[in-house]
Amino acid sequence: MHNLKSIYFFLAGEDRAFIRRCDKYAQGIFCYIRFYVLLIFSGCWVSATAFTYSLFQGNKWMCFPIGAVWALLVTNMYLLLLHTVSPALLPVKKKRLLDKARSYIDVAMFFRLVFMSLLAVIIAQPINVLLLSPYAQESLDKYKTEYRARMMLAADSALIAGECRCGNELVQSETQIVTTDNREAVAKRYAWLHHKISEDSMYMADVKLLLDSLTSWHGRFSDRWKHISDSTRLVLDAKLREEQESDSLFLIQLHELLASSDGGHPYLLHNIVVLQKLIAGKIKNDNRLQRLIDKSNFYMKTNQIILGENPCSWLITILVLALFLLPIYLKYSIRKKSLFYQEKEKIDRQLVSESYQQFKEQYRLAFIASIERYNTQSWKRLMPWLEKLKLVHPEAFVKKKQHLQELFKADVEKYEYWADHPYRTIRKYDAIKLAGEADLLTLIYPEEE
Structure with missing residues (x-):
């Protein structure tokens, strides 16, 4: 209890012996300062714990110790600043006082306040995410749709190009080993393959056009543009699902084609196997990307959405900033209403x-x-x-x-x-x-x- 009491008096940002000798008003102000410093420590602990919990995907054994260490670090830095918030009590040179009192002292205090303000803004962001993340879920789902489409477009572009090339070679290889009378039948037989190749090429062009349109509409917050963007995302999501269903059906058709061509020309079988591997790799990449998106919490994007769309996030940030600056103001206010600094x-x-x-x-x-x-x-x-x-x-x-x-x-x-x-x-x-x-x-x- 004696150690806890010593720590409590240390939180005032001033020596305990000085506080004992000052008047009741100053002692009351230092009681408020201790209370606010305890709030700062608690807020830092909650903020760091929430951030670490999201960073380590719910590992409780990691988030609480790291949160406590971060809170102690920030509170110690804050108390160091609070101890330096004091007028020049001992004599200084008159020339130095006149030349540097306004520049050096003000600039030094300005940089201290800027540093603490930046620290307060950083600490406020995990609290915003902790309290306001449910309100950003709709916008986050929209972002995930665009993000998934961009990643799939980048990953599937080379596979679709290889698919088109391999499909054309497959048709050409079979038409070369059949007679002239059977070429029409071969063309009808591979009509579904030509349709898939042209469908994938159109899919790439359509997805790129939709993504470019959504990029150009960013920053337009009217209801009309919001409705247009939501409709475009629905179309984009539908195309992604259609492409996945088409790939699954196409893979089944390739299996059937490979089974029916057993014992056929080796070059024909090779093209079927290569095309089958390309489609299987495309489906595997899409499924892996979906698992990664579902597993990720998009922490930074959530914070960005909250700051951009929810005014309450700025209110929380301002409150945390005021909490950090209020003890400094209270310690400054003692100058005019108390004899603390004279003592x-x-x-x-x-x-x-x-x-x-x-x-x-x-x-x-x-x-x-x-x-x-x-x-x-x-x-x-x-x-x-x-x-x-x-x-x-x-x-x-x-x-x-x-x-x-x-x-x-x-x-x-x-x-x-x-x-x-x-x-x-x-x-x-x-x-x-x-x-x-x-x-x-x-x-x-x-x-x-």
């Missing part, structure tokens, strides 16, 4: 002063230790000469020894270059009284006594 400035100044005094003491002690080491080495080098002086002139030895002991006393103080240390905003100038020109001449040419 925080006092504490900050005290912390800085104490830390600087501690640093100065450590600096002084380190400097003294270094000087003492140097003096000890110097004293060792001078002692032989002092011993010789003691033998020659004892009185001079005593005076010189006392003088050196006074010189070797290590008592230093850190020099301050600034008048308002440690903030370094006002440089310290030594008030030195300069002499005049007459004093310089007197120094160079002293008067004779």
